[in-house]
Amino acid sequence: MLPLGLTLVNTLNDAEAESSGDDRPKRPVYQGDTTLSLPSEPSVRLAPGVTVLEKFKIIELLGEGGMGSVYRVEHLLMNRQFALKCLNKYQAVDAGWKRFQNEAKAAHMLDHANLLKVYEFGLLPGGQPFFLMELVEGVTLADEIKHLGHLPVERAIKIFIQVAFAIGYAHESRVIHRDLKPSNIMLVGKRAESDAEVVKVVDFGIAKLTGVDEFNQQTLTKTGEIFGSPLYMSPEQCTGVAVDHRSDLYSLGCVFYEALTSAPPFMGESALSTMMKHQSETQASLKEASLGMQFPPGLEHVVARLLEKDPQRRYQSADQLARDLIHVERSFNDDEDQAQTSSRAEAAVKRSRRDGAQQTAQVESKSFGMATVLGIAACTGVVGIASGYFLPHASKQTDAAVMPLAAKLDPKNEAEVSSSKQWSQIAVDKRVFQFPAATSLGQLIAADGQTHAATGKVSVPKDLQLGLVPSDSLVKNPQLLDKFKPGELVVFDFDTNKNVTPAFFEKIGTMTQLKGLNLFDTEFSNRDVHILSKLTNLLYLDLGFTEISAKEALKYAPLKSLQCVDLSGVDDGKAIIEKMPEMPELRQLMLVNCELKDEDMIPLVKTDHLKILDLAWSKLTDKGVETLSKLKNLEYLDISKSYVSPEVWKSLVKMPNLRKIKMADHTCHPWSNQMKKYFDAQMAKHAPQVGINWVYEANLDFAVAHTDLTWVGTGMGAHTCPLLKLMSDENLMGGPIESTHH
Numbered sequence: 001m002l003p004l005g006l007t008l009v010n011t012l013n014d015a016e017a018e019s020s021g022d023d024r025p026k027r028p029v030y031q032g033d034t035t036l037s038l039p040s041e042p043s044v045r046l047a048p049g050v051t052v053l054e055k056f057k058i059i060e061l062l063g064e065g066g067m068g069s070v071y072r073v074e075h076l077l078m079n080r081q082f083a084l085k086c087l088n089k090y091q092a093v094d095a096g097w098k099r100f101q102n103e104a105k106a107a108h109m110l111d112h113a114n115l116l117k118v119y120e121f122g123l124l125p126g127g128q129p130f131f132l133m134e135l136v137e138g139v140t141l142a143d144e145i146k147h148l149g150h151l152p153v154e155r156a157i158k159i160f161i162q163v164a165f166a167i168g169y170a171h172e173s174r175v176i177h178r179d180l181k182p183s184n185i186m187l188v189g190k191r192a193e194s195d196a197e198v199v200k201v202v203d204f205g206i207a208k209l210t211g212v213d214e215f216n217q218q219t220l221t222k223t224g225e226i227f228g229s230p231l232y233m234s235p236e237q238c239t240g241v242a243v244d245h246r247s248d249l250y251s252l253g254c255v256f257y258e259a260l261t262s263a264p265p266f267m268g269e270s271a272l273s274t275m276m277k278h279q280s281e282t283q284a285s286l287k288e289a290s291l292g293m294q295f296p297p298g299l300e301h302v303v304a305r306l307l308e309k310d311p312q313r314r315y316q317s318a319d320q321l322a323r324d325l326i327h328v329e330r331s332f333n334d335d336e337d338q339a340q341t342s343s344r345a346e347a348a349v350k351r352s353r354r355d356g357a358q359q360t361a362q363v364e365s366k367s368f369g370m371a372t373v374l375g376i377a378a379c380t381g382v383v384g385i386a387s388g389y390f391l392p393h394a395s396k397q398t399d400a401a402v403m404p405l406a407a408k409l410d411p412k413n414e415a416e417v418s419s420s421k422q423w424s425q426i427a428v429d430k431r432v433f434q435f436p437a438a439t440s441l442g443q444l445i446a447a448d449g450q451t452h453a454a455t456g457k458v459s460v461p462k463d464l465q466l467g468l469v470p471s472d473s474l475v476k477n478p479q480l481l482d483k484f485k486p487g488e489l490v491v492f493d494f495d496t497n498k499n500v501t502p503a504f505f506e507k508i509g510t511m512t513q514l515k516g517l518n519l520f521d522t523e524f525s526n527r528d529v530h531i532l533s534k535l536t537n538l539l540y541l542d543l544g545f546t547e548i549s550a551k552e553a554l555k556y557a558p559l560k561s562l563q564c565v566d567l568s569g570v571d572d573g574k575a576i577i578e579k580m581p582e583m584p585e586l587r588q589l590m591l592v593n594c595e596l597k598d599e600d601m602i603p604l605v606k607t608d609h610l611k612i613l614d615l616a617w618s619k620l621t622d623k624g625v626e627t628l629s630k631l632k633n634l635e636y637l638d639i640s641k642s643y644v645s646p647e648v649w650k651s652l653v654k655m656p657n658l659r660k661i662k663m664a665d666h667t668c669h670p671w672s673n674q675m676k677k678y679f680d681a682q683m684a685k686h687a688p689q690v691g692i693n694w695v696y697e698a699n700l701d702f703a704v705a706h707t708d709l710t711w712v713g714t715g716m717g718a719h720t721c722p723l724l725k726l727m728s729d730e731n732l733m734g735g736p737i738e739s740t741h742h
Helices: 014-018 095-108 141-148 153-172 217-221 245-261 271-280 299-306 318-332 335-364 370-379 411-419 478-483 502-508 529-534 574-578 598-606 622-628 646-652 673-686
Strands: 026-030 035-039 056-064 068-075 080-087 118-123 129-133 137-140 185-188 198-201 424-427 430-434 442-446 451-453 457-461 466-470 489-493 516-518 540-542 564-566 588-590 612-614 636-638 660-662 691-693
Touching: 056 080, 137 141, 141 185, 141 245, 153 185, 153 198, 153 245, 153 318, 245 299, 245 318, 299 318, 442 457, 451 457, 478 502, 502 529, 574 598, 598 622, 622 646, 646 673, 673 691
Parallel strands: 466 489, 489 516, 516 540, 540 564, 564 588, 588 612, 612 636, 636 660, 660 691
Antiparallel strands: 026 035, 056 068, 068 080, 080 129, 118 129, 137 185, 185 198, 424 430, 430 457, 442 451, 442 466
């Protein structure tokens, strides 16, 4: 087991190390994901048994790199072991000292469960800068990839959710890592098999404190230094310009890609060629790189979005990434969703291939070709591995250049589409649609659960309420929506389509008769929320795992009419709770993974209509559930992954209409079997009518029903689970609620 806490120099491939021309005696130094030969003796070494600063006793050398060394030390005043990192050489004016100051400043201000904790920093008697950090036993992700080839998908997702949380915390503290790679992600050893795997992100040795420090990549590249590992550097980092937090997200995408497929997305014959690939090539899909492996729905999209060349098209925050990964994880864990998993993964691959092909075409038109860059690089003195690499600024792509091309309708149907005034006509008791014969507009969905491909001739009962799941062709041709009659569609379900443009959302804003709008896991953002002000008839609104701010969306949403709302995964989900007094008709509220606390529950009890409440992945304790016990009409409650204790039964039995509760354990607060048995016994004794589900199901929307809209099929549910068996109005009004999963 390698002790956590090594700070390592930049990784270079073996061929480059061998070509450096250095013929001095060498010995291997551990680098996590590669081995680099360094001079045999550092300038300064602390011998075992030596006590420094009258409190740190050196036990052993753990590792060393080109910049510093890490020792296991015993703190004599605390009788505890730590890792002590110090520079090998100290010159107050060199870049190494500036880098070390920056690392100490950055690391000391960070305090997160998934980041290495730094307790103290300063100077040793000989002038060597040092800092003291926690010592945790573990292995690097690089070692694990080398050992396994690639990580199991479920494990990889769990690891990178933790990494995303850690990096997100650092970014919120205005710290950018700038050297994320497999050797800087540690997997802490489990004490017991049942323990969850803990991740630690290490080595903020080249971190940047954004906006406050003078140490920046632009100035240091002028001295021939560039920071980061070529296999994991963002396109903008490869050009030597200053970077922001989105560069970390690209690097994380490279690491995630390697963990899933066993190889990084780009690997050239030299560091320079690798850096060029980051700027000019499109990675193969996960399925292609892994020689045909199947991945959960959405995972291809997550990785592709991380690896966008243009920072504007990447994830804009690590929190967004964590949210999407949690969503993918839930989908992956749903055993009943295997058929949809396969088909959606295939669709994601196709989208990735299509987007990749477009991006490749755009890259080929860049003004900097390989020969040009190499020529400029040679003129600026970019020679050898030891001095690093400096590349000229890449040409900036315009927004238009990176937008996907609009899909064209089949030429055979263009005349038909242009001549048709409306898609449907009434014939006696039937509504007859005549859609393009060779171009599907998507899926026509109905309130009775039936579905029809929106292509060719489709006949349905005249009075049947209808909805639509759009195809990419329709999404990219929003004018085709004008051919539906006003009020003809009452439900619109985007089915997690990631290709929807602002122009299409604007078109949806004109469909004022809509009663149900499902935007779950789309690119709907704050720039689009104004369209909700026009949809005054909405009863169902799903904004789960979108890019919106709840507070902003609620400025425009028709609060008085809404009966079901999903704001799962948004950063400020508690905003809707504060609006509860303005939502007299609300029946169902989904707030999964919104980090809600006990005190956030207080405004929630001001409504007397709420029947279904999902608060999974919250910070709720028994105190918060005691507040919720005032919800006398509540029938279904999900407090999975929360911090409640078995004594929470005392509050639950106070809810007279409660019929079902979901109680999957929180990973940080698990219940023993004995605790579960106690809880079961108390509930059976005091509230025998309540069903208890101990397994966390991958459904975010549980069951959807409205007193004013009955819909029993596709259109009204989160798309992380199989087609849900939806409750009828009778269920909501008093009958027992049956579980949708077993």
